[in-house]
Amino acid sequence: MLVLILSVVVALLIGGCVCVFWSARGDAPRWARGVAKVTLLGSELARSTSRSSRSHQRGDGD
Numbered sequence: 001m002l003v004l005i006l007s008v009v010v011a012l013l014i015g016g017c018v019c020v021f022w023s024a025r026g027d028a029p030r031w032a033r034g035v036a037k038v039t040l041l042g043s044e045l046a047r048s049t050s051r052s053s054r055s056h057q058r059g060d061g062d
Contacts, residue, residue, distance in 0.1 A: 015041075 016039030022028040023036035 006014050016035055019028065019032045019035040023033045028036070
């Protein structure tokens with residue numbers, strides 16, 4: 001069951017990356033541009049979460 005869930009997550013991530021690439025080329029349909037936007041927002045959210053957790057590990061005074 002866990003392998004199935006992870007497979008679905010990986011498939012969604014790959015699909016999101018394909019939509020970002022397709023959208024960057026400029027000839028993507030509206031739904032693909034929407035998926036690309038959601039993928040990029042998720043990426044920014046993960047990046048900001050990662051940065052904030054690293055700054056808390058080092059301490060706020062550094």
